[in-house]
Amino acid sequence: MKLMRIGAPGQERPAILHEDGTRRDLSSVVEDITGAALTAAGLWRIGEVDPLSLPVLDPEARVGPCIGRVGKIMCIGLNYADHAAEAGMDLPEEPILFMKATSAICGPNDPLIIPKGSTATDWEVELGVVIGKTARYVDEAEAMEHVAGYCLVNDVSERDFQQKRSGQWVKGKSADSFGPLGPWMVTRDEIADPQALPMWLEVDGHRYQDGSTATMVFGVAHLVSYLSQFMTLEPGDVIFTGTPPGVGMGQKPDPVYLRPGQTLRLGIEGLGEQCQTTVPWDAV
Structure with a gap:
């Protein structure tokens, strides 16, 4: 999976990059691409979702840092x-x-x-x-x-x-x-x-x-x-x-x-x- 964060600084939404190039909104699945989403359980939860069932995000929107709330x-x-x-x-x-x-x-x-x-x-x-x-x-x-x-x-x-x-x-x-x-x-x-x-x-x-x-x-x-x-x-x-x-x-x-x-x-x-x-x- 390719996980992203899309949106203005401080307002990024979690997203998954589909193989067709679209950015799909993961907000209904995880709060953000942070530590909790990156555990085995978090990645499994994301992987169980059909990306085509998720809303498409604006392809022109800013790409934020791919990980939020980095500890160190x-x-x-x-x-x-x-x-x-x-x-x-x-x-x-x-x-x-x-x-x-x-x-x-x-x-x-x-x-x-x-x-x-x-x-x-x-x-x-x-x-x-x-x-x-x-x-x-x-x-x-x-x-x-x-x-x-x-x-x-x-x-x-x-x-x-x-x-x-x-x-x-x-x-x-x-x-x-x-x-x-x-x-x-x-x-x-x-x-x-x-x-x-x-x-x-x-x-x-x-x-x-x-x-x-x-x-x-x-x-x-x-x-x-x-x-x-x-x-x-x-x-x-x-x-x-x-x-x-x-x-x-x-x-x-x-x-x-x-x-x-x-x-x-x-x-x-x-x-x-x-x-x-x-x-x-x-x-x-």
């Missing part, structure tokens, strides 16, 4: 071997963890806001893993049972805030609009192998990132298990699993960063595409 966003740094090489850094012996504020979440096609004082806003196409079952001290062999599905995410980053302003990476990761989710969440059963998904990102038509989840250092099962050793993962939590090479920071001979008026397009096979236009902080 956990992110993994330097999780692609080729990206670590691009950054000139050694591969980590264990996953590098940081968090992104949930206030950064936005729709997949919402404006990307360049923060006040930013000179180094960057892009990162990533696979998002959505938790569907509480995970606490989970073995890797059982980890995938705790995954509800997957979505496309853009881990937008301000590199100067991240690297030159002292302390944790989170301050360079959490500005408004720095966490587009969607357009939809695909349930786990529809992705045969999350470690074999082509992914790409373009800025103004130029392809900067063209990679695959196959080059992850730590795969999805390992990440779910690893995170669960340090914190409880709950239904509706999202893991940003890292990015392949081609970020602006890694361009040679000089880094390339975003400026207002540019257009980003990005996608992962089976998980749809996003399109964002950059705007200055004082234009919204």
Whole structure:
């Protein structure tokens, strides 16, 4: 199943994307696409409904973030071997963890806001893993049972805030609009192998990132298990699993960063595409 949220910010309605391309209103089935709907019981309830029996939503309506009321966003740094090489850094012996504020979440096609004082806003196409079952001290062999599905995410980053302003990476990761989710969440059963998904990102038509989840250092099962050793993962939590090479920071001979008026397009096979236009902080 492909689950979506459709409508203006704060007024999104839960929806399922039918195979004919129509967005069908799930409001009569679930309140929203949040933790409760993402459990095994919640997904079973949605799966029992004939989408053709549901009302069709306006095809021109805004697509919201595919998950509502996210509890936490956990992110993994330097999780692609080729990206670590691009950054000139050694591969980590264990996953590098940081968090992104949930206030950064936005729709997949919402404006990307360049923060006040930013000179180094960057892009990162990533696979998002959505938790569907509480995970606490989970073995890797059982980890995938705790995954509800997957979505496309853009881990937008301000590199100067991240690297030159002292302390944790989170301050360079959490500005408004720095966490587009969607357009939809695909349930786990529809992705045969999350470690074999082509992914790409373009800025103004130029392809900067063209990679695959196959080059992850730590795969999805390992990440779910690893995170669960340090914190409880709950239904509706999202893991940003890292990015392949081609970020602006890694361009040679000089880094390339975003400026207002540019257009980003990005996608992962089976998980749809996003399109964002950059705007200055004082234009919204």
